[in-house]
Amino acid sequence: MARVVAEREDILPALGELFRECGYEGASLARISARTGLGKGSLYHFFPGGKDEMAEAVLAEIDGWFETRIFAPLREGRGRAGDDPAPPLPAMFDAVDAYFRSGRRACLIGAFALGQTRERFACRIDGYFRRWRDALAVALAREGFPRDEAAALAEEVVVAIQGAIVLAHALDDAAVFTRTLDRLRARCRR
Template structure:
């Protein structure tokens, strides 16, 4: 039997948490999505679903740090290059608008009570990243933060709309709006 990589496991877990949230994710679904038996899943995550969720959130935080924050903060690149690379990464993580946001899925009911601090940290990291970009294109600190918040709202809102309409067009339009906002 082939060994399942940590990345495959985390991506499998994330797909279930994205679609079901914390409360809706069953152990059977989590095991099936990872390709592991329930016993193997518990062996890797003895703390159960709570530990699995924390690991997925840590994985997402690391992804945001590497693919958004570091990219948008990279002063070796001109702001337009930073934005293009970061938006390409965002487009990829949301499968061009076909995937829902992990933070949204986990910000309901028990998920928020258990993981609110991790969710808030990830969102703040996102906002700080776009704020840095805003300052790089000449926005003052207050405007840069407002535009960062607007970008987050547009991505999240467009993901909901894309899912409801079964179309990636709202998400792609939001990505274009963000591109337009940070033109130098």
């Protein structure tokens, strides 16, 4: 029996996890239907643009989460979303650890960047990584790192986080991710 869904946002988490597991190409309409519990007609009702629109909606949701919980707090010099007084760098590492489930969850935007899907969603992918790197550089400069050093370190941190996600999955060892975050936390202290 097909499941009742009030809004398309209700199925975005299931779509996101399916794209993480199968990639864009491997997420067939049959798999999407099985994962969401929706028939093809319902899927096209919510996403008239088909799988491209589904992927774009998932990427937009991820982007919104990162903008609210990571990018804006780093740029604005505050902790988590809102008026949290927590320092932005520790808050970023905590949020990254939680989002990627201590290395057990793949980065969908990173996965899309590596596949044939990259060209289809290039603006979204490029914007996500640039905004993360640039917001982190602002936060590091605010902490006292010289501008050039802050920019280089920001890039190093984003690269290391993405690499740690891949290596944790490749080795089936989430501790790789945790150790990497611990080293990066120490590296970003002034």
